[in-house]
Amino acid sequence: MTERAPPVVSMDAITKTFPGVKALDQVRLDLYAGQVTALVGENGAGKSTTVKILTGIYQPDGGTIRIDGAPIKFANANAAGAAGITAIHQETVLFDELSVAENIFIGHAPRTRLGLIDTAEMHRAAVRLLDSIGAPFDPRTRLRDLGIANKHLVAIARALSVDARVVIMDEPTAALSHKEIAELYELVETLKAQGKAILFISHKFDEIFHIADRYAVFRDGAFVGAGMIADIDEDALVKMMVGRTVDHIFPERQPNVAEDVLQVVGYAHPTEFADINFTLKRGEILGFYGLVGAGRSEFMQSLFGITKPSKGVCKINGQIKVIRSPADAVANGIVYVPEDRGKQGAVIGLPIFQNITLPSLGRTSRSGFLQLAEEFKLARDYAERLDLRAASLDQDVGNLSGGNQQKVVIAKWLATQPQVIILDEPTKGIDIGSKAAVHDFMAELAAQGLSVIMVSSEIPEVIGMSDRVIVMRDGRIEAELADDALTPETLVRHAAGITTPAQMEEA
Amino acid sequence: MTDATSQTRHIPDRLHSRLYATLRSWEALLLAVAVAIFIVNSFTSPYFLNAWNLSDATFNFTEKAMIAFAMALLIIAGEIDLSVASIIALASTAMGFAAQYGAGTPELVIIGLTVGLLCGAFNAFFVTVLGLPSIVVTIGTMSLFRGISFIILGDGAYRGYPADFAWFGQGYVFWVITVEMVLFVIIAVIYGVLLHKTNFGRAVYAIGNNPTGALFSGIRVQRVKFILFLLTGLMSGVAAICLTSRLGSTRPSIATGMELEVVTMVVLGGVNILGGSGSIPGVVIAAFVMGLVTFGLGLLNVPGIVMSIFIGLLLIGVIALPRLWTMIAARRAKP
């Protein structure tokens, strides 16, 4: 690897503004042939926007992209593809109803002399590509019949089907198992050997240090630094990423745990989870940890009445309650702050105050008729308690930032005066300042006697906030941890299903 | 330590006054259009400003508007019912059938309303229980309901309604004020209150803006939608009573194509066809606009089919022009 070789792709002073948000501010990024560059940054640092600009989905407002030193502009996704840039996207940007081969070749299928798509050649080429990445399925298979990991392989094959010089991998391992991740690493090595420049986006530091040659760090849409992985250690990289020391101060809490509030016995679902048993006490924060796809959200939504469990009983204050719908759950004092804020949390299009009062209309209205003054009063109470930043209460909730939308959703539920509040990834995609505010608020709620269930995939958060942690794996409870047993190592081991015999004896 | 209350950020209830919001609304624009049409009409035809003529003209829209109010709620909630005109046909056929066996006016009214409700429940079952898209379901029931009328009546017709049945479609309450006008006002007020002043109406808006979010907020989404289909069916039953009473006869082709006029009225009234926003006052004004256009052009001897061009242009124009305007403005702003 010669340090002198110029970058294949170079982004210089790229700026991109969306209404009200500066997503990228004069960032730069260089990608080199035969090397993996890890792009590191928190949620909202501008990684996805960078990918979208490199692949021609967005056009930058300022700055220059150069390929081999020559400035270039991408009018659309095709232009970027023609310039040799291809991406394996985070979202599944594939077509369920088309065949595997069509998914790989859509937009650039081989043609016959008549200009029609040459299906025979397309299938042959697809088989070759799939073989090269160790994907053993028929290219005629409909995509919808494949599992998530195989779909991912199709996305990779698609990226490789164009003769790309630059391959962008946007969180490629998020949905993969350990074995599949190992295969992906091999694939990355192959691509490197072929001299392709690779941009690797990941949240997992072990992965970055395992596979990347270089790093570039963005923070809040701005460039922070770049260099060789060999010259930096994990702590320094994290420091660059978050812009402060790693130790996030979690609120000091005096667990004041009282009687059982919620008891779940034998909850099960045909495909999503089984044998879920636990109790939740008044004033307790109970963490739920696990890998993405371990069934935590699915179970929580079942507890909240969205999906019906096939078996199981839920007792509230010792009495058996049947929860068939969210309305039943709310009536029994269980509320749920979902992970998908835009779709399941806030009702975008309705003003803030109507969002807050939506489940509490029974209390603010008189015999079914609205009383706006009462609604504003209730909404103001909770908006101010949560320090909501908004121009007015009749503003559309869609105009608020992610953190403030989250506050509206929490305010909506607190206004119902619940007993149990379930928070699903409550700080995902929120800036650090709001994160601390949410943590403080959770502690305050627990201190006031509310029982909190927190689903989180962030280990520091789980350990810092929870009194007790339940680890789920493959739809089942793997372990319940508290006090000294609650360490990052034990969490990860249980979540991944690795249990050393030595530890078994200790326990 | 600073005073805690001074640190609390105060958020105002509203950014603008209600008056400001009203003046800038779609309804205000539409009202201006209605007034303009009224003035133009009164100048172009000497027969326009005649109480009896104006009274007659209201029949152009009263029956459609009754359905349009219920339809507005349904569309705001993100669904649609294209079978309303066919419900009228089926309800009218059922009433005609009963009248042949000597049913009196009260029985006929009950039959009309019941058939409307049953048809609404039928649609609601497919949409809310089976979870099918309402546009396809109601295109199907549109054929089915009218098809049943055709099976019963063929190319025949029912006449011979009791004399006092004519009161609904031909009667006057006072001077030039028709029974239908009074019904129109009462129904408008009921739906206006239901949509704008009750928890139910709030749920309708929430569902239209984000059905998943509404469900996750503890709203019984399917139950609300079921009720909305029932209401649309019921209003079609009311319209069937009025229309049958006015015409004095029932053919299976009765009210053909009315569903499209009803949807046009709702969209013209500022209801977003994709759901989430709209108001009853808007639909009321839209009803008047459509009525005035039809009546005014009618006085000028413009045939009905040509009037439909105006309605079609109005439908596309009222949505297209503001969008075109923003596009041009945006292009100008960017040098």
Add this chain to the structure above:
Amino acid sequence: MLPRFLPVRETILSVAILALLLLISTRFSGFIAPANLANVFNDTAPLIILALGQMVVILTRCIDLSVAANLALTGMVVAMINVALPGLPIPVIIAIAILLGALMGAVNGLLVWKLAIPPIVVTLGTMTIFRGIIFLISDGKWVNAHEMSSAFTGFPRAAVLGLPVLSWVAVLTVIIFGIMMARTSLGRSIFAVGGNPHAAVYTGIDVGKTQFLAFVLSGALAGLTGYLWVARYAVAYVDIAGGFELEVVAACVIGGISIAGGIGSVGGAVLGALFLGVVKNALPVVNISPFWQLAISGSAILIAVAFNARAGKAKGRIILKSAEAST
């Protein structure tokens, strides 16, 4: 492995049509005589052609309610051109019909693409506008058989290899659309746009433009059918093919084309149209009043949409190992 490659919906629909034919033949064996079946096909030809256009539009998550009005307007225009210029050769007439239809489709498409107005609103509006324009240009008068040239009315009925030209046009359209949907990038884009518009953008497909092209295709076919319709029935007036747009949508729904877009096939649309055609032609033969037709097609829509929804229901997420093993 076999069922994966067998189009389930099309097979079931074919079986249903065959069963229907058998049932009818028990009452009247002449119905399944080749000559009669050819008749039924010819009768259904306009519906098949229009259903293919509608299919393309529905696949891109739109709907075109203006097809019947487009058909009627084009039909009236070419009939009037024929009256004014009887010598104009038929290929020119056909070219005019297709172009005029495509132009009206383009109006719909532009409003959907450039102004992002919901397709149902656009085509509801243009439907009434097109019908109104027919009245304006014809002054409400009919163009009757004796005013049209014999070449004009004779073309769709001329027999080639035992089938009328009208039937051949339908066959040709099916073949062209079959190739277009399966083997051209436009065809695959149409599926892609309806199946996952978000992903389509990532693969460099312009969603709005594809929808625009779908409307143009649908319009062009409506225009072509306009000429064929008017020539076949030798009459043009304001209300021809009134309400036919719903029959066209019905054929698509019965044929398994998902109103949510992205799912459907040429075979499905054709079979959906044939199903309605067989029902329509069979009723008088088996002594059921033709007044039953509307109710039957309505019921068929409901059954088809309920069935397709069951078949296409998304599988839930499978997390449990035990559940994975059992599927």
